[in-house]
Amino acid sequence: MxxxxxxxxxxxxxxxxxxxxxxxxxxxxxxxxxxxxxxxxxxxxxxxxxxxxxxxxxxxxxxxxxxxxxxxxxxxxxxxxxxxxxxxxxxxxxxxxxxxxxxxxxxxxxxxxxxxxxxxxxxxxxxxxxxxxxxxxxxxxxxxxxxxxxxxxxxxxxxxxxxxxxxxxxxxxxxxxxxxxxxxxxxxxxxxxxxxxxxxxxxxxxxxxxxxxxxxxxxxxxxxxxxxxxxxxxxxxxxxxxxxxxxxxxxxxxxxxxxxxxxxxxxxxxDDLPQFDLYDNERRIYTHARMLPTTKISGTTLNRAVIADGCLINAKHIERSVIGIRSRIGKGSTVKNTYMMGSDQYQSLDEVSSQAKGIAMGIGDNCNINNAILDKNCRIGNNVTINGGRHLEDNETDTYCIREGIVVVKKNAIIPNGFEI
Incomplete structure (x- = not known):
């Protein structure tokens, strides 16, 4: 009608x-x-x-x-x-x-x-x-x-x-x-x-x-x-x-x-009872229908986490975070208070090894991410620490911005191994 x-x-x-x-x-x-x-x-x-x-x-x-x-x-x-x-x-x-x-x-x-x-x-x-x-x-x-x-x-x-x-x-x-x-x-x-x-x-x-x-x-x-x-x-x-x-x-x-x-x-x-209800049968939110596999999670403790389709997660801990489509999070990593938008496509093993000095799309191993927005197709290396908060002043670089204490990693940005913010 x-x-x-x-x-x-x-x-x-x-x-x-x-x-x-x-x-x-x-x-x-x-x-x-x-x-x-x-x-x-x-x-x-x-x-x-x-x-x-x-x-x-x-x-x-x-x-x-x-x-x-x-x-x-x-x-x-x-x-x-x-x-x-x-x-x-x-x-x-x-x-x-x-x-x-x-x-x-x-x-x-x-x-x-x-x-x-x-x-x-x-x-x-x-x-x-x-x-x-x-x-x-x-x-x-x-x-x-x-x-x-x-x-x-x-x-x-x-x-x-x-x-x-x-x-x-x-x-x-x-x-x-x-x-x-x-x-x-x-x-x-x-x-x-x-x-x-x-x-x-x-x-x-x-x-x-x-x-x-x-x-x-x-x-x-x-x-x-x-x-x-x-x-x-x-x-x-x-x-x-x-x-x-x-x-x-x-x-x-x-x-x-x-x-x-x-x-x-x-x-x-x-939130346990979010004010914006994505689960309402009568007021659905429509979007592009993607033919994605289910999300696979191994060895991760989750607390108040929203996980989208097609993710590969081996993180240590995810808390109060939204993890977008096709996200990859490596072993030993902790993600808190973060919106990770995910990726536009998956990478083959050949692409991971040949592109961006081996830094794959997503979050690498043993990272600590807090108070951040990770835009689409970000590559976060291993042992990276991003700790947003009011202690940080507004700033901008080629790969990230800081706005009101929130660290925003730009679309397609590459954050090298061991980097700290």
């Missing part, structure tokens, strides 16, 4: 500098997450689970791997109108510039959207982790006769200074908006929330960057080339002119905006 009233527009974001070096060679939506998925799989899966199966992904930086992932993953029936299309910034007679912001990206791509019939446009971010039934949000939008609906998340005073904060009336209609308010202003910016949220001190409504626009209104708003961003311009300018509804969401949601939030979101999956 397909909801033919709605098209989904997934914003791939800009250069993704806050997620560097993970975005050095790929766009932000293509960054691997949870050992086997990509960030873009989250909004796409939420749409599929909500029967919204006409999707556009807007991007402009390093989009080759994103294109390949979507092309190889999301195949619908020839007899269906479902699709996931990647739209990169392109030169046209109307515009010769790159996307200048979220609204400008939608504006420059409008001619593609208008080739399809729809009543509502669902606009999503490509770098958030959450599970939501968009049908409930759409029903609230219709029932209130709103022209715009914004998904909102109750947050605490401490969190509120980092978000666009909304104020609503008794009907959940948004009456005012402020971007990243100072703490001294927050007492005047509380809204009606559930008793459970009040009990947690979450009395402020933050915009989640998830919007529903009526088709005709979106066309009208996009006719003004001077507005380039939804959060900073379109929404603040619209709330007094067009009925704008707040749809409160009380589930788990996090913005994967920087290395620290990305790191914590991944390691959070190792």
């Amino acid at each position: 397909i909801n033919n009233e709605v098209i989904s527009i997934i914003l791939g974001g800009g250069q993704g500098t806050r997620l560097y070096p993970l975005t050095e060679n790929r766009s932000k939506p293509a960054v691997p997450i949870a050992g086997k998925f990509r960030l873009v799989d989250i909004p796409i899966s939420n749409c599929i689970n909500s029967d919204i199966k006409r999707m556009f992904v807007l991007t402009q930086f390093n989009s080759a791997s994103l294109n390949a992932h979507i092309k190889n993953t999301y195949h619908f029936s020839f007899f269906s109108s479902a699709f996931v299309d990647v739209l990169a910034a392109e030169q046209t007679l109307q515009s010769s510039s790159w996307f200048q912001g979220t609204a400008d990206a939608v504006r420059q791509s409008m001619h593609h959207f208008l080739n399809h019939k729809f009543e509502y446009a669902l606009i999503l971010s490509g770098d958030q982790l959450y599970q939501m039934d968009f049908n409930q949000m759409l029903e609230a939008h219709k029932n209130s006769n709103a022209e715009i609906t914004i998904a909102t998340l109750p947050v605490s005073e401490k969190e509120a200074t980092s978000f666009g904060i909304l104020k609503t009336n008794q009907e959940n209609v948004i009456t005012s908006f402020i971007e990243k308010p100072n703490a001294d202003l927050l007492p005047d910016w509380t809204s009606q929330v559930s008793d459970e949220m009040k009990g947690e001190g979450r009395n402020h409504l933050a915009s989640m960057g998830i919007y529903i626009f009526n088709r005709d209104l979106l066309i009208d708003l996009m006719s003004n080339p001077d507005t380039v961003d939804f959060g900073k311009e379109i929404i603040p300018q619209s709330i007094h002119k067009h009925k704008t509804l707040s749809y409160q969401f009380e589930g788990y949601w996090t913005d994967i905006g920087n290395i620290d939030s990305f790191f914590e979101a991944n390691l959070g999956l190792t």
Whole structure:
């Protein structure tokens, strides 16, 4: 079944500098997450689970791997109108510039959207982790006769200074908006929330960057080339002119905006009861179906470890870590508080002996890895120590970066035997 009233527009974001070096060679939506998925799989899966199966992904930086992932993953029936299309910034007679912001990206791509019939446009971010039934949000939008609906998340005073904060009336209609308010202003910016949220001190409504626009209104708003961003311009300018509804969401949601939030979101999956549930039958996360063997583990003690398909693990100990597809970890190694993304392919024995001075893909023997992100296809030699933490200052070399105490080993990097960080 397909909801033919709605098209989904997934914003791939800009250069993704806050997620560097993970975005050095790929766009932000293509960054691997949870050992086997990509960030873009989250909004796409939420749409599929909500029967919204006409999707556009807007991007402009390093989009080759994103294109390949979507092309190889999301195949619908020839007899269906479902699709996931990647739209990169392109030169046209109307515009010769790159996307200048979220609204400008939608504006420059409008001619593609208008080739399809729809009543509502669902606009999503490509770098958030959450599970939501968009049908409930759409029903609230219709029932209130709103022209715009914004998904909102109750947050605490401490969190509120980092978000666009909304104020609503008794009907959940948004009456005012402020971007990243100072703490001294927050007492005047509380809204009606559930008793459970009040009990947690979450009395402020933050915009989640998830919007529903009526088709005709979106066309009208996009006719003004001077507005380039939804959060900073379109929404603040619209709330007094067009009925704008707040749809409160009380589930788990996090913005994967920087290395620290990305790191914590991944390691959070190792919790006994993770806030983001990968094991929900009704809200599955879809990704590329790889024909990989089962993971083989020998002599390893595991504690709160998430292990993806096709791994070869001989480690001594793995704790609070996510180990991605095709990962190899040698004998005697300890891995803690680490997200290891894995590898794009297996190496033959000949390749291991002839390439990179015999340093094979993965983690070698007798290594100690802690507080680290290991990007795809890393080669970590034997007897390597990587001990991230706040004691380390931000730094960058050809093979790794340190961001807020987290050591990020770059994609395809080679770390020699005996190296210490």
